[in-house]
Amino acid sequence: MTPAVIDDTTLYAVLAPFAAAVVAPFLTRWLKHNAAWPLALVPALIFAHFAGFIGPVSEGQTFVAAKAWAPSYVVNFSVYVDGLSTLFGLLISGIGTFIILYAGGYLKGHPQQGRFFSFLFLFMGAMLGLVLGNNLISLFIFWELTSITSFLLIGFDHLRAASRRAAIQALVVTGGGGLALLAGFILIIASTGEIEMSVLLSSPDIIKNSGLYLPIFLLVLGGAFTKSAQFPFHFWLPNAMEAPTPVSAYLHSATMVKAGVYMLMRMHPLLGDTELWTTVLPLFGGVTLLVGTILAVRQTDLKLMLAYTTVASLGLLVMLTGTSHEKALEGAVLYLLAHSLFKGALFMVAGTIDHEAGTRDITKLGGLRRAMPFTFAAGCLAGLSMAGLPPFIGFIAKEILYYGTSNIGDLGQLGVMITVVAVIGNALMLVIAAAVAIKPFFGPPVDTPKHAHEGPILLIAGPVLLSVTGIILGLIAHTTGVLFVGPTLSSLLGEFKQIDLHLIPTKFNAPVILSFITVGLGIALFTQIDKLRELIAAALKAIGWGPDKGFDQSISGIVSFAAWLTRLVQTGKMQTYMLLTFVFTAIAVLLPGFLTGSYPAMPKLPDYRFYEWGILLIAVLGLIAVLVARTRLTAIVSLGIQGFAVALIFMMFGAPDLSFTQFMVETLSVVILALVMTRLNLSPRDHRSLPARLVTGVVAVAVGLGLTLTLLAITQQPFDRTLSDFFTEFSRSIAHGRNIVNVILVDFRGFDTLGEIAVVVLAGLCVLALIRIRTRPDPETEPEPQSAQTAAKQTAEVR
């Protein structure tokens, strides 16, 4: 069905969080932490807006809206609303509402709370733009914006080194993946000629037939896997737990890390269902699922346990998406929905426990159920959904995904393996769910660093409502299927599908048996959790290396390579710099003639008048004086003689402006060089050895020869008068000036001049800074004097 064009309200809904980000700090200064209430209205209204799409989208309709952004590059700010983007839009804005409230309670009294709200809103807007993005380029911009804003959020506590490291790690990994995605998008645009996702989706085989399928597949995967923390890129996600809990609850439940899964699901009709897809994705997803759950069991920190199960859940989602099997995809959609709800709730529960009891270490927590009844209730409900028990949405998700994986007939061995991996993963997930949601609340009360008591309403509203939503969606399974799962599945399959969900399994079949196995295995493992933890810890210690360490090694490798290269290139000796510069100049001017073998013809000796010969003689005498000069000062002044002679030549051959400038530049060069000389306490004479002099002499002659040959070659070309004629004709009539040189500089090519004067200002600043530095013990090696002179020379040469 072709998408219907709607008005711009949806575009404004995407931009609304950005506006809220501007307002938030001021509102927070005024209302303190209670600013959360009015601010939460923004995502709530966005939620209401997207809720309006549920009806039509569930009937198979899709919508687009667009505004021109950079029309000359066909870059539009455009949105595409279908089942998948509606589901994500609802999750982002819905959970976002509770996160804003939660952040109000969690960071109560924090001096930077306003800034925190701002960052959250910026991130929310970026996420909305990403999941609704229709134009590939604007989608990419929002994608990178999520990386940048998550950097700000993860590094919010920027005074702590661990936070900074985690933030940089997340930025490097996800930002790097983003570049791969951009390359993939550019290949898509180049090979298909289409830039709007909705258009691409209307002809699903367009990329598979383009011949560039493999590179596009790999590049998109690079983006999705880094964002969604697939093994071996999973390490940034647990480290990001350095962020304040509201950030973890938001980024790691429904948003940031799901962006990669979103991208895979969005691209499924275009890239999916190929042999490559059904091999690579289940492989990486399966490994990530197992690695994530195993690492989660080892942890004792509530947030870290949840973080690793997030890694595992993302692995499960990628694995299911990778099967391209209809039922398995349905399971993926359900699991995505269930996971967003229970993981958001559980992170907030963990945060509330940390906030009110003063620790997140499960070995130091226990018996909190009386002190924190609401948190306890929310934790239980969310934990049961995560464990995949009825009547929660998590249960239905697990049933469907087992149904899917156990029915992948055409995958054969792989189907069996996927099922086994899923069962082990889910059993371990149950273990963690029990450890996180039950352990802190049951048993005898334990002394906690803070006297534990229930959190304020801002802290408990979110987890309670999210976990209750999990059970409601489970109880109204049929409606959930029709309104959310069916439309999303339709987006994944690229064709309209309606599905029928039941809470109670209709038949006693394979999924039910698998469920029993999962629960049994999970309970058995939970009783042995301490032993399991020690076992895994010992195994990890034996391995002793992980991608996290690898990240540090590669970063320090880059730094030491840069240091090595800098030491190699930057000797700190001006003579080396100048020599290298001129050697390469000589090569640049001599090589083309040498390679082509075409040298300019020897020019005829022109018929000069006697005074013209005289000036030429002065120039040559000046040069000889430079060479035979006993002291450096004499040499500098002699160089001035040569320069003035050249200026005179300019004057005689009709370039008064040039000559005028040359006179001034020569004067100033001599003055500045002389100043530099006296200031540097250089020895008055040049004490270099003869070989060193010979080398510089050869280089100087080579440069001179090369430039002469180049100039001769240029002047022997027929002269193209187009530009000169244009300037001569129009300088008076258009630009009202008789001095063509000046008219070109300030009018015809004024933009160039603007760039040049900007360079002059910067050069001035740099030279000034260099003159002020007095750290070098050896004045002989100080580089600034020559810079001063080159700056003046350069600007003169530009003229």
Place this chain on the structure above:
Amino acid sequence: MRTVIFRTIAPYLAALMVLFSIFVLLRGHNEPGGGFIGGLIAASALAIYGIACGVASVRRAIVFHPMGISGFGLFIGALAGVLSFFKGQAFMTSQWLIFDFSGVEVALSTPLVFDIGVYLVVVGAIGSIALALEEREAD
């Protein structure tokens, strides 16, 4: 170099040079000259004044920090280009205002403002380098 004769004559010489540099700047559109060369002349005036009478007195005389003058030049240079936006034209499209002032034709234009910007940039940047070098020489 601070001989009595040089010290006595340098302020007058510098003043004349600055005056001449402005003359060169303003005639630039029709005769040889312009902002760049004018700026160089003024910068050498500052350098001479500095050599003769010390950098401190030059800094007093020009009131602002030379790099500030340079930055201001860049600013008005860019600003001159923005003016054309108000007429819906491209950046740096030249605008002319030619009128008759007691029998003399006066031409004010954005290229002139731009050229003044170039002048200030060059005076500031080169002057500031020269003064900084002279200052260190003194101590």
